[in-house]
Amino acid sequence: MPVIKILPHATLCPNGTSITAPRGTSICEALLDNGIAIEHACDMSAACTTCHVIVREGFRSLNAMDETEEDLLDRAWGLEADSRLSCQAIVADTDLTVEIPKYTINHARENH
Template structure:
């Protein structure tokens, strides 16, 4: 199992277990972490935006251009921002920490 830490905008920390290969969005949904994921992981929104805390960001594979384009739509964008649907957990990421942004923008709601 992989330990994952989520920190709310208010500083509340929630630690959960995940399986290798799980996406951060799937883990958050399974444990009732407040990450929307409006497009259900199809990378058509930015509602699963997370901020990867140091030193974990450098351990992740580089983001693709499509992810960067979606992140441009996110609130509270940081240098270490990523989409949770695009991060698949590995043993190397055991203990990873994510800060949840203050707000999200759902462009799928019309």
């Protein structure tokens, strides 16, 4: 099974960690299955950007983005060239390194 290395995030994964995920699993599902409570306000239906991640290694091994994901990512906080919605990014056979951005657009959770 591929390994997903999660870089440290102040609240969700302070020390960083590595997890395994079966091929065909979304990054979001893999994180949640391993106790990393990434936001997913739309219940993984590709209707928000709260599960936005930056794929630091292994980006090209993921499935191609569809138009909906591309459009939504334009609204994500801290968007980078290797950004994905973790609910739409499907793990293949390649190990990944993932960074969870500090903020989301979920203003209720961010206390804005």
